[in-house]
Amino acid sequence: MQLSRDQLLSAYRRMRTIREFEERLNVEFQAGTVPGFLHLYSGQEAIAVGICEQLEDARDYIGSTHRGHGHCIAKGVDVKGMMKEIYCKKHGVCGGKGGSMHIADLDKGMLGANAIVGGAPPLAIGAALTAKTLKPGGVAVPFIGDGAANQGTVAEAMNMASVLKLPVVFMFENNGYAEFTAASYATAGSIEARAKAYDIPAVTVDGADFFAVHEAAREAIARARAGEGPSAIEAKAYRFWGHFQGDPQRYRAPNETKDLREAKDCLKHFRSRVTEAALLEDADMDAIDEEVLALIEEAVAEAKADPEPDAQSLYEDVYVAYN
Amino acid sequence: MQLSRDQLLSAYRRMRTIREFEERLNVEFQAGTVPGFLHLYSGQEAIAVGICEQLEDARDYIGSTHRGHGHCIAKGVDVKGMMKEIYCKKHGVCGGKGGSMHIADLDKGMLGANAIVGGAPPLAIGAALTAKTLKPGGVAVPFIGDGAANQGTVAEAMNMASVLKLPVVFMFENNGYAEFTAASYATAGSIEARAKAYDIPAVTVDGADFFAVHEAAREAIARARAGEGPSAIEAKAYRFWGHFQGDPQRYRAPNETKDLREAKDCLKHFRSRVTEAALLEDADMDAIDEEVLALIEEAVAEAKADPEPDAQSLYEDVYVAYN
Amino acid sequence: MSKKTYREAITEALRQEMEREERVIIVGEDVAGGAGGSAGGGEAAGGVMGLTAGLCTQFGRERVIDTPITESAIIGMAAGAALTGLRPVAELMFADFIGVCLDQVYNQAAKFRYMFGGKARTPLVVRTMIGAGMGAGPQHSQAIYPMLTAIPGLKVVVPSTPYDAKGLLIQAIRDDDPVIFCEHKGLLGSQGEVPDEPYTIPFGKAAITREGTDITLVGISRMAVLCNEVADRLKKDGISVEVIDVRTTSPLDAATILESVKKTGRLVAVDEANPMCSVASEIASIVASDAFEYLDAPVKKVTAPHTPVPAAPNLEALYLPTPDKIEVVIRDLMDF
Amino acid sequence: MSKKTYREAITEALRQEMEREERVIIVGEDVAGGAGGSAGGGEAAGGVMGLTAGLCTQFGRERVIDTPITESAIIGMAAGAALTGLRPVAELMFADFIGVCLDQVYNQAAKFRYMFGGKARTPLVVRTMIGAGMGAGPQHSQAIYPMLTAIPGLKVVVPSTPYDAKGLLIQAIRDDDPVIFCEHKGLLGSQGEVPDEPYTIPFGKAAITREGTDITLVGISRMAVLCNEVADRLKKDGISVEVIDVRTTSPLDAATILESVKKTGRLVAVDEANPMCSVASEIASIVASDAFEYLDAPVKKVTAPHTPVPAAPNLEALYLPTPDKIEVVIRDLMDF
Numbered sequence A, B: 001m002q003l004s005r006d007q008l009l010s011a012y013r014r015m016r017t018i019r020e021f022e023e024r025l026n027v028e029f030q031a032g033t034v035p036g037f038l039h040l041y042s043g044q045e046a047i048a049v050g051i052c053e054q055l056e057d058a059r060d061y062i063g064s065t066h067r068g069h070g071h072c073i074a075k076g077v078d079v080k081g082m083m084k085e086i087y088c089k090k091h092g093v094c095g096g097k098g099g100s101m102h103i104a105d106l107d108k109g110m111l112g113a114n115a116i117v118g119g120a121p122p123l124a125i126g127a128a129l130t131a132k133t134l135k136p137g138g139v140a141v142p143f144i145g146d147g148a149a150n151q152g153t154v155a156e157a158m159n160m161a162s163v164l165k166l167p168v169v170f171m172f173e174n175n176g177y178a179e180f181t182a183a184s185y186a187t188a189g190s191i192e193a194r195a196k197a198y199d200i201p202a203v204t205v206d207g208a209d210f211f212a213v214h215e216a217a218r219e220a221i222a223r224a225r226a227g228e229g230p231s232a233i234e235a236k237a238y239r240f241w242g243h244f245q246g247d248p249q250r251y252r253a254p255n256e257t258k259d260l261r262e263a264k265d266c267l268k269h270f271r272s273r274v275t276e277a278a279l280l281e282d283a284d285m286d287a288i289d290e291e292v293l294a295l296i297e298e299a300v301a302e303a304k305a306d307p308e309p310d311a312q313s314l315y316e317d318v319y320v321a322y323n
Numbered sequence C, D: 001m002s003k004k005t006y007r008e009a010i011t012e013a014l015r016q017e018m019e020r021e022e023r024v025i026i027v028g029e030d031v032a033g034g035a036g037g038s039a040g041g042g043e044a045a046g047g048v049m050g051l052t053a054g055l056c057t058q059f060g061r062e063r064v065i066d067t068p069i070t071e072s073a074i075i076g077m078a079a080g081a082a083l084t085g086l087r088p089v090a091e092l093m094f095a096d097f098i099g100v101c102l103d104q105v106y107n108q109a110a111k112f113r114y115m116f117g118g119k120a121r122t123p124l125v126v127r128t129m130i131g132a133g134m135g136a137g138p139q140h141s142q143a144i145y146p147m148l149t150a151i152p153g154l155k156v157v158v159p160s161t162p163y164d165a166k167g168l169l170i171q172a173i174r175d176d177d178p179v180i181f182c183e184h185k186g187l188l189g190s191q192g193e194v195p196d197e198p199y200t201i202p203f204g205k206a207a208i209t210r211e212g213t214d215i216t217l218v219g220i221s222r223m224a225v226l227c228n229e230v231a232d233r234l235k236k237d238g239i240s241v242e243v244i245d246v247r248t249t250s251p252l253d254a255a256t257i258l259e260s261v262k263k264t265g266r267l268v269a270v271d272e273a274n275p276m277c278s279v280a281s282e283i284a285s286i287v288a289s290d291a292f293e294y295l296d297a298p299v300k301k302v303t304a305p306h307t308p309v310p311a312a313p314n315l316e317a318l319y320l321p322t323p324d325k326i327e328v329v330i331r332d333l334m335d336f
């Protein structure tokens, strides 16, 4: 499907925002200003954006992972609120109580990053049940890593979605590693075949190719919106950083990440595709690059300046009401 | 593969023993003498016996389910000890503390019936790991219902067994129902395809046909013993009774169980196969029928006469040593 | 008002809430029953204990949803649905099965609101069956509410009468926080007066079921029934026992218990759970902390022993707290 | 004897037991690390915290087994292997992940021996990381040992020093019952004298780490370290605090605690877990029951609040018990 100029610009902006957000976080982490664990999404932007650009705030949902910043940005969560949350500050989207691994924004249909591998797919099918019941045409998308693909919860969620014909798109991101262990070792057989074994139509695409992801997602979403049940997409993905920041990556060949940044950069791929086809010009994207840079700069500055959460908030919001 | 006369007689004896054991338990249950829940295996005998006849006590293991009597008998657990256990008596194989859903006999490589659906497959792959490490050529067989096939633990166990190339034969018994719900509703896609999606060779056989099960099991066991990793078998099975005794089976067509007892009785099938091929004579099997009848009669009488467990045993065997 | 069983009270609460509010749905294994069966569907069971019988006929399979045997997906799906606008009542057939789906309860549903900075509402109810006494064996008889009571963000309900079962279940369904509703299988057939119209009983308000002055006896779930029995029995011997049925273990009504102990000076907490880190221990610790000056005797608990639940009926009877065991402890304390 | 960190003590215990006994194996996520990676395998990490570093090189991938991220299959496989002759040490990376594999711990491994009439032995060790203080957020910081302590058939170990970590881990590996071994992430870098040779510390024997006569302070895991600090601090003010480090919460050494309280007449139990149904509550209830006559003051506990663990470091610091909070409670009791 041919995307409009606006659609292309929007997609590029989101992908660039994710990349800038993550690369900047790496710098800040090295400087020691970011608390907790940090799992960066650099390299996988086309996957989150390729599908989320086709989702709506009000009726469509995503469920995310420990590596959730990219999913959040793609689904439209406020970048500054996210940055404050990662810094665990008062005005973070979760008031500083969630941190990097728990960013959620229900108004945006973002059901939360999730620090439990395989935690989100059961929740996402629940959102799909809500959509099916209350929000006709709505769809839910759980993101699932190659490591998470082995968790029993994922198998259960696929079977349930298939049985109940829920509007779900299972978006597998196979970036080749779960922590320090290769998918070729730990993820037996094929993820695509697993989905098909539950009677779920599935395809495999190159996650560095925004257009391939977008097209596969378009079909899957259409199927879901039409009430035809779940689909699955396995996107081959490329993790530019280690599992978390600080990972010495001894399990990877010395040049692997450098090579991936050369050959499998979704931003470069996108740029050359759209310029070659004369859909956008370099200048369009350069301008976005500048704007994004400024936005992230501001987001970091504001996050650093934001106050810590109030002491009292420790005790708040455990319940809506406990009496 | 052609089985010897002794092998055929042994297989028939085990199948007949299971059938008699279960049918008698039904009578006793109706009379109100059996405590707890009772899930009978009648109709599925050829599956347990078809594979277990090829297993050894010392190095081969099975993991079972809530519907475990047949698996136990097939693996050689003492029938009288089992009956006493089902009656929760002192000399039951588990001292009366396990009951019908927890019969185990580690000396026979029987790792326990299991009242948690999907509970046993992770344990069985552990026994396979022991076999691989300490008991060359040993193999482990988890039995898994069509309902249990959906549990995440089963998916996890298949992936783990595939990754570690463990000597496992996943024996799926698809009897068409999980409690009151049909497999056609709750078990999406195909079990065989699920196994294959984990790179596990899989076949589907008619579980009423002892010879078909035996042959599929022979190949899978050989593969495991040779260190080539796991296999899976989906046996189509036929549950002659309800889910548990007392189930009014309103979800089944009125004639369904009667028809199954006509058309899909593994004992009848076996008898006609071996007599037609002149491998055994009716008299051989009639004699076994009589012996088995007497054995079960004795087992029930002894179970009823056996004393209750000693009060003190309530507190015993929680730990090997707690200090 | 009419006589109903605990079972009927629960079914009635479900029906009335489903009538009142479209967003209330039921999910679980065989909650309708019979899906795909050769009898051609229709309502086949309404749960293994028949507690949801009739609901599928009345509300349809869109609202009474049979699921595969995948508790993580059931509870997780219900939690996700609750987070996004439905009000699901999920059935976890036996509470013992919490082991295969605990994460969705404790790391997910119970933490949403806090982790997400107060922006989430999770009106999830998990109905589940607890308790020994039916010869169901070690994996189908446990009283697992203590581990759930420990979890911040969760509410835990343990009704002991048909009246409480209905009122607390309606409260649970209307509540905006995740609730575990523990139905004791030994109480399903018990009878009592239950209003026909809907009503709610607030969480965190214990019931004083017997007034007394000599000793405070606190019971949880079926144990509250035993406590009443003991109180009635000892009354004849001139021992005045105040019985408190906690009704909910989280929130726990410490105030009512403390007030009672300040009057009686003695406490026995009765819990069907294993002793360590039990709700009985929690109650005892609260009393020893906050009513110490009023205590005339040691604080005691009566619980199951630190063993699994044995299958044998004779051992199971020994395993469970009984009126006799409770009476012995009370008499000891009265002599203190 | 030489100075070692808690982390080194654990690695040494694992290495020495693997040298001693072939049947000891290690299974878990990235316990070797690097399987299938483009660097061509070899040892890449030895666990996310490096606690199994070097073991794969020494013992090979047959005995240090990297697994997929499937905790039910990991713990279940280890339990099944233990039941059949191996002595597996499984790693559950963060204790918070118990939610996805609890069944294999509590309904399976912990119950085998009892359910099977005493015929099973399950020498399983599950090593796992507990505790807050690292900014790891609500799903990676919990102290979940109370719910495990409640489970009959399980043993629960909570070492607070490098010396205890080594001796208790060797005991755990040699023990024939299933053991959960809780390593506090806030202690990994702490140092202490540790013998070079293997040794065991028996389960169910608490350590009296400070002798005192005015008050008994019981600490669990890292809380024991805090208790020592408080005792040392108060000594200067003339308050003599006896500190007991429980070392194992199941079995729990009630005798040592009771003896101490009989001497001091006062108890404070300090637990990093949430308050309800905590080990602190359990200890308080035992003391209120069995040392009541000796008590001069209310029995108190200091725990985390009934909230999840917040991610923000400033809130997390408020969440945790601290020496200051403990001191306030002690001073209150001394004034009682």
Ligand SMILES: Cc1ncc(C[n+]2csc(CCOP(=O)(O)OP(=O)(O)O)c2C)c(N)n1
Residues within 6 Å of the ligand: A065, A066, A067, A115, A116, A117, A118, A144, A145, A146, A147, A148, A149, A175, A177, A178, A179, A239, A243, D029, D069, D071, D093, D097, D100
């Ligand atoms: C239940 C659970 N097990 C283990 C972990 C630790 N852990 C966090 S991320 C991760 C790897 C996940 O790999 P994958 O799903 O491929 O996602 P990726 O990191 O590649 O994005 C692991 C093992 C966890 N957080 N939760």
Ligand SMILES: Cc1ncc(C[n+]2csc(CCOP(=O)(O)OP(=O)(O)O)c2C)c(N)n1
Residues within 6 Å of the ligand: B065, B066, B067, B115, B116, B117, B118, B144, B145, B146, B147, B148, B149, B175, B177, B178, B179, B239, B243, C029, C069, C071, C093, C097, C100
């Ligand atoms: C974890 C868990 N969930 C639910 C149950 C209740 N239950 C017992 S048997 C059963 C049906 C199992 O069906 P299937 O696996 O097909 O085995 P079958 O009964 O047909 O032999 C169910 C739902 C259970 N025991 N454990």
Ligand SMILES: [Mg+2]
Residues within 6 Å of the ligand: A145, A146, A147, A173, A174, A175, A176, A177, A178, A179
């Ligand atoms: Mg990955």
Ligand SMILES: [Mg+2]
Residues within 6 Å of the ligand: B145, B146, B147, B173, B174, B175, B176, B177, B178, B179
């Ligand atoms: Mg079945």
